[in-house]
Amino acid sequence: MFCSLKFGIGDEGQSILAIFLLLLPAALYIMGLMEGKLGQRLFFAGIVVHSASMIQRGMTIGAIPLTEKHDNISFMAFALALTTGYFSGKKGIKDLGVITLPLAALILIIASTFDPINTISPFLKTPWFTLHIFVYFISYGFFGVSACIGLLYLFSRQPDYEILQYHCAIIGWILLSIALVLGSIWFFIAYGTYWLWTSRELWTTLLWFYYGLYLHARYLRGFSGRPAAVIGVLGFVVALFAYFGIGTIIPAPPTQF
């Protein structure tokens, strides 16, 4: 756990600093689209500043900052940026950032619209919850990159991209499965039940089945090409709706995460 530091500034100052530390990496991610080494360095600077913002939040709340929307959405963008870095570097998909980095920046801007909450419910103070949220948003990173690679395939028609989109979705789906199991364990020790009939649970299950269908079709029947790419891309739309749509477009009981 992080120690609690206030940097000698008040709560309002902390909030302004938290928002600034989200908007700065958003700008750096956009600038990371520049050609050549400069672009790479700016992207790397974005990762560093973004990491610093999460450390600052961790120090403010005295815990790993994954307990409320401001921090969770920021981490979603971080997972997307990191996954982009991996696939751009290791797999050599240079154009990937053209779609993912503006998306990561947009997600960061959305995160900055939520006021940071510095109190943590005692029901969230367990490693099961932290692990659940951590793995959940890493899976979102893979789903996001999968969808963006799918878009690249739809524009470029390079068959490798469609295969890579599928591989990325497999990793995302398995991580989502693990995240849901971790979430069930957390919920059971917190509330004595491992399932709730709420819109959020139903949409998350729907997301799991949606990717399950896509991956089964791809794995068993070699369902591929343009239709598969489109279905894979739409999966991320479902994923975004499952997180952002509930409580905004679809009414749901309020939660802070």
Next chain:
Amino acid sequence: MMTVIKFLLSFKTVTWLFLAFIAIMFVGALSLSGNLSFFSGIDETPLFTWLVAAGDSSKTWWIYLLIAMLALLAASTIACTIDALVNRMGTTHLLVKLSPQIMHMGVLFIMLGHLLTASLGFKTDVLVKKNERTAITDTTAIYLADVSVWKDRQGYDGDWAAKIWWYDDSPIIQEKTIRPVHPRYFGQFGVYIKSVTLKPEVSALIRVCRDPGALWALIGGLLLSAGGAGFLLGRFSKQRQTGTGTGMS
């Protein structure tokens, strides 16, 4: 019989079941959010008890359909898993070939857990006042001995605890302290603290559950996770062996 097995093994069947399940889930999510007050008690009692008590099938029909779809999916999963284990297993890349079946078994155990929870579970919330004994079932009761509250840096209630005595048909009275995410278990019963109040009188809102499906769901979850991890590890090791692509196509 062969027709039924062929139907369950058919990829077309699986696809349509998935699509139907997703469509019903979608309609259900909309129905649920449009009738929040009607569904507000659904998590307070086991599902089947709630369904009988709620009546109004114009609002609950999609839950019955979901259960029917899950039953068909479970039958199809069992058929496909057996078929894969009997016919498709080779000696090479066993981890990769076995992992999806382990994941399938995990899903089946999770479904079994939900079925047991929905039919045989027990859940009740009781407000227990300090120095009072409150009956839970015919043979169990809780006595609230003490309550503690700790404030956080902002001055909000940051954590709380309750010291309770648990009575059941054994002659020994058990004393335990419960806190959020630190429940206590007494035989089949789990005791959870939800909230505490200090004014006008000291009391604690306590949830008592008996969930015969939880262990099966946990086993299912572990199998699902292990199968998933095994699938990825197997694919990556296959990739390293063959030296081609990511090895997952």
